[in-house]
Every structure is written in C-alpha cells, then in structure tokens.
Amino acid sequence: MRLFVIKESKGDFVDRKKFQTKNQLKRYTYVYIVLILFLLLSAFLLLANLSKIMMWAENKKEKPQSTAAKAEDAVQDSELERAHACVIGSENPDLQELIELQMTVMKESLGSVQSIDDLRGRELPELKLLIITTEKITEQDTEWLEEQVKKGKHVFFAVFPDDTSLKSRRLRNLLGIYRLGKETVYEAMRTSQNLLLGTISESEDSHIPAREIELKKQTQIYISALLEDEDVENEDLPPLFWSYVGEKGDGFVYVSNGQLAETPLGYAMLSMIFCDLSETYIYPVVNAYCVAVKGMPYVSNIRSDILEKRYSRDARGVQRDLFYPELKRCSDIYGIRFSYFTPDHGSDALEKEGELVYFCQEIEAAKGEISRILLDGTMEIADSSSRAVEWTEDFQFRDGKDQRLNVPLLLDNMSDYLQERQFVDGGLRGLGMITGLIDIPEILEDEDEDEKLEWMEYCKIMETAMGTHKKYYPWIDRVTLSEAAGRIENLLAIEPKYTYSSDGVRIDIGNFEKEAYFYMQTPNKITGTEGGEITKIGEELYMIRANNSQVKIDWKQEVME
Numbered sequence: 001m002r003l004f005v006i007k008e009s010k011g012d013f014v015d016r017k018k019f020q021t022k023n024q025l026k027r028y029t030y031v032y033i034v035l036i037l038f039l040l041l042s043a044f045l046l047l048a049n050l051s052k053i054m055m056w057a058e059n060k061k062e063k064p065q066s067t068a069a070k071a072e073d074a075v076q077d078s079e080l081e082r083a084h085a086c087v088i089g090s091e092n093p094d095l096q097e098l099i100e101l102q103m104t105v106m107k108e109s110l111g112s113v114q115s116i117d118d119l120r121g122r123e124l125p126e127l128k129l130l131i132i133t134t135e136k137i138t139e140q141d142t143e144w145l146e147e148q149v150k151k152g153k154h155v156f157f158a159v160f161p162d163d164t165s166l167k168s169r170r171l172r173n174l175l176g177i178y179r180l181g182k183e184t185v186y187e188a189m190r191t192s193q194n195l196l197l198g199t200i201s202e203s204e205d206s207h208i209p210a211r212e213i214e215l216k217k218q219t220q221i222y223i224s225a226l227l228e229d230e231d232v233e234n235e236d237l238p239p240l241f242w243s244y245v246g247e248k249g250d251g252f253v254y255v256s257n258g259q260l261a262e263t264p265l266g267y268a269m270l271s272m273i274f275c276d277l278s279e280t281y282i283y284p285v286v287n288a289y290c291v292a293v294k295g296m297p298y299v300s301n302i303r304s305d306i307l308e309k310r311y312s313r314d315a316r317g318v319q320r321d322l323f324y325p326e327l328k329r330c331s332d333i334y335g336i337r338f339s340y341f342t343p344d345h346g347s348d349a350l351e352k353e354g355e356l357v358y359f360c361q362e363i364e365a366a367k368g369e370i371s372r373i374l375l376d377g378t379m380e381i382a383d384s385s386s387r388a389v390e391w392t393e394d395f396q397f398r399d400g401k402d403q404r405l406n407v408p409l410l411l412d413n414m415s416d417y418l419q420e421r422q423f424v425d426g427g428l429r430g431l432g433m434i435t436g437l438i439d440i441p442e443i444l445e446d447e448d449e450d451e452k453l454e455w456m457e458y459c460k461i462m463e464t465a466m467g468t469h470k471k472y473y474p475w476i477d478r479v480t481l482s483e484a485a486g487r488i489e490n491l492l493a494i495e496p497k498y499t500y501s502s503d504g505v506r507i508d509i510g511n512f513e514k515e516a517y518f519y520m521q522t523p524n525k526i527t528g529t530e531g532g533e534i535t536k537i538g539e540e541l542y543m544i545r546a547n548n549s550q551v552k553i554d555w556k557q558e559v560m561e
Helices: 010-048 050-082 093-106 139-150 167-177 265-277 305-311 315-333 348-352 354-364 414-431 440-444 455-472 481-493
Strands: 085-088 110-113 129-132 152-156 179-185 187-189 210-217 217-228 241-242 253-257 279-285 290-296 339-342 369-373 387-389 405-409 431-441 495-501 504-510 518-520 525-530 531-540 540-547 550-556
Touching: 010 139, 010 167, 050 455, 085 093, 093 110, 093 265, 093 387, 093 414, 139 152, 139 167, 152 265, 152 279, 152 290, 167 179, 167 253, 167 495, 179 305, 187 414, 210 217, 210 241, 241 354, 253 305, 279 405, 279 495, 279 531, 290 414, 290 550, 305 315, 315 440, 315 455, 354 369, 369 481, 387 431, 387 481, 414 431, 414 518, 431 455, 431 481, 455 504, 455 518, 481 518, 504 540, 525 531, 531 550, 540 550
Parallel strands: 085 110, 085 129, 129 152, 152 253, 290 339, 290 431, 339 369, 387 405
Antiparallel strands: 179 210, 187 217, 217 241, 241 253, 279 518, 495 504, 504 550, 518 540, 525 550, 531 540
C-alpha cells in the first residue's frame, strides 16, 4: 500500500490560521447581533406592556386593602342585621358620638349608614328606630321613610331638615307640621313630665334657635319654647321636640326642632323614645350625683384689688372665711360629698399649716375626697386611673388615645344652672348621673369684674340647684367622683339579660360586681322584689338597685278598661 504524504507549505499554514480567525469573528459578530436584537426586542416588549405590568402590580398591592374593606363591610352588615337602631348620615360625627354613648349605656345594638340609599331593598326585622342625622332629605327619601313608618318602624329626626328639604309638602306631612314659619331664637323652654323623669322643668336665658312651627293633630309635645306673652295657652307654645303618628301608619315620628339633640337632652330623648317603643323597658344607669371643686384647697396667698374691694380679704382669707364654710354648709344640708381638686397636691403646707390641715380633715370627715390638678390642667381623680372632663357633644367614657376613663362634668359652671338645668337633667334621664363644677380660680380672677358674680350670688344659684335636685331627685346617690368612676366601670362591664312574663321580669346580670343600677318604665303595679331594691322615681318610672347577679321583680298587670 502506498502512502501519500501531502506537504503543507508555511504559507498555506498561515492562510489557514487567518481563515479560522476570520470565521471566529464572523461567529462572534453574529452572536452579538442576535443578543443585541434580543435585548432590543425585550425592551420593546417591556415598554409596550409597561402600563399592564404597573396595573398588575397596583392591583396586587391593593388586593389586601380591598379584602380588608370587604371584611369591614361584612362586619358593618352583620352589625346592621342585629341592630335595634340605625344612624343615617355622616355629616355630624359629634352627634353620632352622642348617640353611640347613649346606646352603649342602654346596651342597645346600633348600626350606621351613610344615606338612606344604603338601606333600600334590605329587610332588617330587628331594626326598631331610624335616627336621621342629616338635614338633606329628598322626595325619594321621604317616600321610603313613609313606607318604614307604615311597617311599624319608628323615625327620630335628631337633626331638623334644611329649608330646601322642607319645601316638600310630603316631608312636612311626615313630620306632622301644619304650618312652618321663620327661624327665631327662643329665650326659655319647658320640658314635659314624659321626658325628664316625671317632672316639669323650665329654663331661662337659654337662647334656643329654632323654627316657628304649628303642628297637626295627633302630636305629643315633650319640649316647648316659652314666650313673653303669658296669655298663650300651653298647647299653642312653639314646639321644640315632639312625636307624630299619622292615620295610616303604626310607627311614630319624633322630631327635634333646632339643635337640642346635640346637648345632654339628646340622652333623654333617646332613652324616652326607647321607653315609648315597649310597654316595659329597662336599661342600666350610673346612679351618681357629684360636684367637683376645682382649685381648692390652695396654698397661694394672692392679693388683688377685686378681692379687697368685694371681700376685704386676700385669697387665703376668702378660702378660710367664705369658700370653705359655704361648701361645708352645702355638704351638711344637701348631702353633697365634694371632690376637691387642688393644684398643691402633696404640698408640705397642706400637711403642716394649721388651717389647711383642718380643711383636709374636715373634707375627709364629710366623706369627700382631695384629688389633684396636673400641670397640663388635667383633673385627675383620686385613687383611680380616671379624670374629670368638661362635657362636649362627642364625649365618650373611654379616651381613644390611652383608654383612660372620663367622668363628664355636665354642668361646667354651677352659676349657669338656671340656663342649663334641662341639659343637666337630660344627663340624669339618659345616663343616670348629675355632675357639676365649682371653678374657684375663675371666681378669684380679676378679669371681667363687672360681669363676674359675687360669691354670695354664686352661692344662691348653687344652692338653688342642689335644693331643687334634693327635692325632685332624693333617690340618686350623692357620691364622690372616684365612686362615680367605679360605677361607670361597672356599667360598661355588665351584660344584662331581661326575661319578661305576665307576672314580672327577671334580670340576669353578666359580669356583675357588688352592685348595678337600672331605670325601669312600666305601667304594671310592682308587688315584690328579690335580689335588689326598687324605688319609684316618677310616673311609671322606677330605680332598681341590684344587690345580686339575678334580680326578680313581680308585678300585677294593669287591666285596661
């Protein structure tokens, strides 16, 4: 076999190497071109679908929020299904807070919606009362409310409709209005026995803005304005709060003319309405009558022209000779257990100086208490984690920030009693408590000398309030603010259950501790009580003092002839 050897010249080897290098460059160039084209295509696709990608990311981000919103809506729907009352409207959050507080006290379930549209087409068999807190009522809204009244549900206009809404004859008919006049300011008002625990009460210098109104028949007036013309008959006095029932419906329509529902009278209105809805109605209350004295006892010995001019004394002399003797007198005569708030809590002078030590001993002997005023002005109640606060429309027993207990001062100055007596009594009807404030620093201040009451004039008004309350409300316990705080804690904790029969009612009190208090309205004749005490406080009205977790009240039903 012959082998052929091919000889390769040096030049041929070089040419082949160049050829291989050239081929590699071509291949790399091709790969780079493909890679660049791929990147350009990817960028193009990314830009083309950028909006869709962003929408997808946004939807993914919002999905938990939507789920949370749906969960919240489900909770609201569930609350509405169980609710006995429903607030309609969101324009007045402070009024809604007031309503929520009274419903909490009465242990009534409450729902809320933005507008009547949220209730259309829904069957809510547990719902008894619709509470209107918006002043804008359309013709469609009026028609729907008429339908609810025909079904036996009740409506409370806590806010009076605006002028545009009242142009509707249909709405005026629903409200029981025969003639509508201009808005005016009334200087005084009168409340009926039905509203404030069986007593008729009148105020003066109240300045109540409301509409002039003449009502149809089939109305019952609970609050009316008083006029200077004494010849005007009671039935012709301008109405401020009334109920109306039409010929075709079973439900009642309650109407507040003006802004009275936005005061402590709102508590009274709501509790009275619920009493109206049942033959017998029971709800928990605080049962506390308290008076706070702010700024005393004090150590400072201030000299001022007004004190010298009016009392011929310095500040310590006024405290020793005027303030304390009068307060001790009120404690002895009216049974008041004052809660003093001193800016000098812990001061050596309160523990060592003779007259100040004497004051403290006397306060303790009268079963009062001494609390302190903090640097920020907080009135911190003794021996508790609670504080006394001036009442406002959005008041709540629990503070939203730190959950401390608040005790409301319904009358923020005892000298205003004649103007605000019904507002204070509204708190008694709804919450079962009366609280007032004596502001000592305000009396000592030099400012507004001409307008400031002298101490003797202040005392006359203060004793008028205490004397009136002792006469008409002797059954309410006179306690300190720390005791009131404890009773409020108990009220918020208890879970009462009422079992009615033809022979009486049994109250089973969950989370019972030591004692609990209730108001009861019933036409039945009480024949016996077990596990508690019962006191008649008005026409068909009773105070129940529970000493046990189960209270049984026997009665004999009144037969209507």
